[in-house]
Amino acid sequence: MPYIPNSEEDQKKMLDSVGVSSISDLFKIIPENLRLKELLDVPPALSEPELMRHLEEMAAKNRLSKISFTGGGIYNHYVPPVISSIVMRPEFATAYTPYQAEVAQGTLQVIYEFQTHICRLTGMDVANASMYDGATSMTEAAILASGYTKRNKIVISDTVNPHYREVMRSTISGLDLEIIILPSKNGQTDFNELEKMIDDSCACLILGQPNYFGYLEDLERGEKAIHDAGGLFITVADPISLGILKTPAEYNADIFVGEGQGLGLSQNFGGPLLGLFACKKKFIRKIPGRLAARTTDVDGKPGFVLTLQTREQHIRRDKATSNICTNEALCATAATIFMSMMGRQGIPRIARLSTERAHYLADKINDIKGYSVWNNSPFFKEFVVETPVPANEVIQGAAEVGVAAGIDLGRYYPGYENRLLIAVTEVNTFTDCDKFVAFLSAQKTR
Amino acid sequence: MSDFKVVYEKSRPGRTGFSLPVTKIGDSAVDNLIPEQFRRKEEPLLPEQSEPELVRHYIELSLRNHHIDRGFYPLGSCTMKYNPKVNDAAAGLPGFANLHPLTGSENCQGALELMYELADLLARITGFNRATVQPVAGAQCELMGLLLIRAAMKKRGNVRKKILIPDSAHGTNPASVILSGYQVAQFKSTENSMISADHIREVMDEDTAGIMITNPNTLGLFESEIEEIAKIVHDAGGLLYMDGANLNALLGQARPADMGFDIVHYNLHKTMSTPHGGGGPGAGALGITDELIPFLPTPVVEKRGDEYYLDYDRPDSIGRMHSFYGNFGIMVRAYTYIRHLGAVGLKRVSENAVLNANYLKERLKGTYELPNDRICQHEFVLSGNLQKKKGARTSDIAKRLLDYGIHAPTIYFPLIIPEAIMIEPTETESKDMLDYFVDTMLKIDEEISSDAEMVKGAPYTTPVRRLDEVKATKTLDVNYQD
Ligand SMILES: Cc1ncc(COP(=O)(O)O)c(C=O)c1O
Numbered sequence: 017m018p019y020i021p022n023s024e025e026d027q028k029k030m031l032d033s034v035g036v037s038s039i040s041d042l043f044k045i046i047p048e049n050l051r052l053k054e055l056l057d058v059p060p061a062l063s064e065p066e067l068m069r070h071l072e073e074m075a076a077k078n079r080l081s082k083i084s085f086t087g088g089g090i091y092n093h094y095v096p097p098v099i100s101s102i103v104m105r106p107e108f109a110t111a112y113t114p115y116q117a118e119v120a121q122g123t124l125q126v127i128y129e130f131q132t133h134i135c136r137l138t139g140m141d142v143a144n145a146s147m148y149d150g151a152t153s154m155t156e157a158a159i160l161a162s163g164y165t166k167r168n169k170i171v172i173s174d175t176v177n178p179h180y181r182e183v184m185r186s187t188i189s190g191l192d193l194e195i196i197i198l199p200s201k202n203g204q205t206d207f208n209e210l211e212k213m214i215d216d217s218c219a220c221l222i223l224g225q226p227n228y229f230g231y232l233e234d235l236e237r238g239e240k241a242i243h244d245a246g247g248l249f250i251t252v253a254d255p256i257s258l259g260i261l262k263t264p265a266e267y268n269a270d271i272f273v274g275e276g277q278g279l280g281l282s283q284n285f286g287g288p289l290l291g292l293f294a295c296k297k298k299f300i301r302k303i304p305g306r307l308a309a310r311t312t313d314v315d316g317k318p319g320f321v322l323t324l325q326t327r328e329q330h331i332r333r334d335k336a337t338s339n340i341c342t343n344e345a346l347c348a349t350a351a352t353i354f355m356s357m358m359g360r361q362g363i364p365r366i367a368r369l370s371t372e373r374a375h376y377l378a379d380k381i382n383d384i385k386g387y388s389v390w391n392n393s394p395f396f397k398e399f400v401v402e403t404p405v406p407a408n409e410v411i412q413g414a415a416e417v418g419v420a421a422g423i424d425l426g427r428y429y430p431g432y433e434n435r436l437l438i439a440v441t442e443v444n445t446f447t448d449c450d451k452f453v454a455f456l457s458a459q460k461t462r
Numbered sequence: 463m464s465d466f467k468v469v470y471e472k473s474r475p476g477r478t479g480f481s482l483p484v485t486k487i488g489d490s491a492v493d494n495l496i497p498e499q500f501r502r503k504e505e506p507l508l509p510e511q512s513e514p515e516l517v518r519h520y521i522e523l524s525l526r527n528h529h530i531d532r533g534f535y536p537l538g539s540c541t542m543k544y545n546p547k548v549n550d551a552a553a554g555l556p557g558f559a560n561l562h563p564l565t566g567s568e569n570c571q572g573a574l575e576l577m578y579e580l581a582d583l584l585a586r587i588t589g590f591n592r593a594t595v596q597p598v599a600g601a602q603c604e605l606m607g608l609l610l611i612r613a614a615m616k617k618r619g620n621v622r623k624k625i626l627i628p629d630s631a632h633g634t635n636p637a638s639v640i641l642s643g644y645q646v647a648q649f650k651s652t653e654n655s656m657i658s659a660d661h662i663r664e665v666m667d668e669d670t671a672g673i674m675i676t677n678p679n680t681l682g683l684f685e686s687e688i689e690e691i692a693k694i695v696h697d698a699g700g701l702l703y704m705d706g707a708n709l710n711a712l713l714g715q716a717r718p719a720d721m722g723f724d725i726v727h728y729n730l731h732k733t734m735s736t737p738h739g740g741g742g743p744g745a746g747a748l749g750i751t752d753e754l755i756p757f758l759p760t761p762v763v764e765k766r767g768d769e770y771y772l773d774y775d776r777p778d779s780i781g782r783m784h785s786f787y788g789n790f791g792i793m794v795r796a797y798t799y800i801r802h803l804g805a806v807g808l809k810r811v812s813e814n815a816v817l818n819a820n821y822l823k824e825r826l827k828g829t830y831e832l833p834n835d836r837i838c839q840h841e842f843v844l845s846g847n848l849q850k851k852k853g854a855r856t857s858d859i860a861k862r863l864l865d866y867g868i869h870a871p872t873i874y875f876p877l878i879i880p881e882a883i884m885i886e887p888t889e890t891e892s893k894d895m896l897d898y899f900v901d902t903m904l905k906i907d908e909e910i911s912s913d914a915e916m917v918k919g920a921p922y923t924t925p926v927r928r929l930d931e932v933k934a935t936k937t938l939d940v941n942y943q944d
Binding site: 047106129314357369 | 516
């Protein structure tokens with residue numbers, strides 16, 4: 017057992033000082049009939065070389081596409097090696113929640129910088145130290161809004177990521193909250209319907225910018241409607257898009273939520289992720305999750321602590337703002353380093369490169385007979401293509417030539433079976449785009 | 463050059479630390495692809511840094527952390543055991559790390575197999591037939607488990623109103639109950655800090671949907687009346703949830719399913735050795751009875767012949783609770799760990815975790831008050847009462863330990879022990895380290911006797927000294943301003 021230092025002799029000495037004769041005596045507190053007489057039904061140990069071989073074989077059963085246009089909330093943005101070289105340091109990776117601030121200044125300062133980066137990216141006043149994922153952040157925002165306004169209707173557009181809507185529905189299913197889904201037309205929230213449906217019983221309105229289809233929406237109309245009705249305005253955004261797109265603060269959002277995976281995290285089959293949450297200052301005492309603050313020590317030296325902990329479950333228990341304890345701190349650390357590294361010029365660069373290449377690909381696909389970009393709305397790095405055959409067939413076919421074509425929207429939107437959601441990032445070259453276009457063109461003529 | 467500046471204070475206009483291509487048509491032409499009304503007015507005022515400066519900045523910060531690879535971390539309830547490097551190597555394999563979650567199931571057979579096998583191994587460890595690995599932390603396990611209880615109760619015809627929780631429970635338990643839509647019915651532990659079956663008989667009623675029990679409990683004590691408690695709760699139509707944060711004590715010794723639990727949660731970041739990451743990410747899992755299988759969150763990883771697939775067609779499911787399938791990167795680490803240890807290794811874990819805890823307890827109990835002087839499991843709780851009378855509190859002892867290179871135990875939890883000091887050594891510490899800890903604790907007690915004020919001023923040797931939390935709350939500097 018490589019991870020257990022006790023030798024037999026150590027064990028004997030320790031048993032002597034405890035005053036028992038064998039280790040099994042220590043388990044006699046468990047009723048006899050509950051004590052296992054046999055070993056667990058778990059396979060025998062593998063040595064480290066056997067273990068790595070086994071895992072390599074398992075990993076090899078996954079087929080990665082060389083070229084990928086699959087997005088839908090998880091993006092293939094470039095992750096510089098600097099990130100993992102710092103994040104995998106045991107000083108960050110093997111510490112826990114900074115309960116003893118004096119020996120956790122590294123983690124605490126990183127959280128403080130993370131909060132600041134998120135505030136500057138979004139224009140909001142306060143950001144927390146992270147939530148499980150974008151979906152959880154959105155759900156927590158809706159719960160905050162309901163508590164703040166003392167209203168129980170959550171209004172959300174059906175153009176918001178369907179996975180997020182599912183998570184919200186499940187998570188709050190025991191609470192006295194009602195979710196109202198706004199319909200969409202042509203990949204855009206139906207704002208006429210929205211204006212009709214929002215009234216003073218609505219706690220909040222949740223809209224995505226860009227929305228799930230990649231399109232940009234007329235958020236101002238939503239903002240006006242919900243604020244006129246006295247509810248909170250919550251926006252879901254891709255943090256990379258904020259390199260060039262209008263910020264949640266510019267839209268007068270009360271709460272911003274989003275998925276931070278694009279900020280330096282690998283795709284990892286969808287987790288761990290990084291839930292982003294930022295809001296206006298007036299909600300600071302209601303915010304879920306941890307908050308780091310700068311202060312000074314007894315010698316006047318600057319330092320960092322967790323603050324407003326009376327919001328949290330370990331102190332407030334059933335009155336806490338959220339049940340979250342363990343969060344996604346190391347993912348936030350990766351994102352912090354990523355944002356520090358990309359910085360003022362780099363995040364806009366990634367956003368522009370993604371925009372440029374996405375538009376290049378969209379134009380090219382639009383020129384292929386039988387294919388067309390779904391509508392003329394402005395978009396960022398993701399867009400929808402109408403396909404002459406079911407999107408799923410396009411995806412299957414493209415996989416054969418090493419291209420992950422995107423997401424079949426029929427999965428989530430009945431009737432959208434011939435619509436393909438395509439994401440483009442700075443990692444996709446023009447050649448990648450041409451290769452995909454060549455594949456689609458050949459498909460059509462076949 | 464060690465300084466206490468934030469990255470913004472080191473930023474210089476025009477510096478770059480990234481290496482990316484430039485746009486082909488030029489930035490302003492790209493901007494024109496997006497109508498002006500959708501564009502931000504100013505660029506985000508993030509720092510401007512070169513790569514070497516940035517690396518030094520974060521390396522310097524990292525050096526200000528205590529961490530398990532450097533020293534003892536007896537943080538009770540958190541199971542700060544060694545995090546094997548091979549786990550990280552496995553999780554970093556490109557076939558796992560670079561896999562998109564929405565790839566077709568034919569392209570992710572390895573990942574699905576790993577999730578399926580991990581759930582199966584976890585179920586075997588706790589004695590159930592089925593487990594889900596979707597939850598990403600203990601608290602999310604709790605909420606998910608409570609929603610499973612809700613769904614089962616609804617199916618039986620009455621959702622009921624409340625959930626019983628002992629006063630020794632972790633704060634996430636009551637917080638999760640509220641989020642699940644139930645009321646918290648908190649009850650008192652006995653004088654021995656245990657749950658008495660007689661008391662449960664009194665408080666269990668037709669309005670109670672279930673009970674949440676941590677076993678071994680947060681004092682490190684095995685709930686020896688658990689079978690009777692289970693019978694009482696079941697007879698009254700309720701279900702039993704086990705908070706399994708403390709499973710490290712039970713590996714290969716006893717199984718929650720045999721005790722009568724309907725649901726058990728696992729903190730893979732505790733029991734299964736995955737890194738705690740400065741607060742996360744962790745991962746959870748739930749083992750459940752057959753009655754609860756129909757309600758499992760979607761998607762469920764299933765196997766047909768030799769093929770694995772994601773099953774969404776589950777009409778009674780409580781629905782999805784994560785954007786995708788949970789913290790897959792952490793699952794790889796936990797799976798690696800279990801396969802590395804095997805059945806024998808898992809049993810050695812609990813044996814040595816419990817031995818180490820009892821050894822520490824015996825050696826410390828003469829000097830520090832031990833409210834429950836019995837054999838403990840993986841952890842035990844002391845009280846700093848005696849030291850408080852001499853002029854220094856538990857929080858002072860905690861700070862003084864930092865000066866000796868030891869992370870403080872969990873303090874002031876569980877709430878039922880005054881001046882609580884909750885110590886969990888784990889199996890990955892040597893007797894030498896335990897002896898050093900004992901010597902240090904005894905020395906601190908002597909220091910309190912001779913100079914309590916000195917101890918109250920600790921720590922002295924850490925990167926910063928005691929921090930002003932009141933000022934932090936007042937100024938609320940949570941977002942750096944130039
Ligand atoms: C007893 C107990 N229950 C629940 C939790 C919550 O687990 P998590 O932090 O993973 O959400 C913890 C640890 O934090 C715990 O110690």
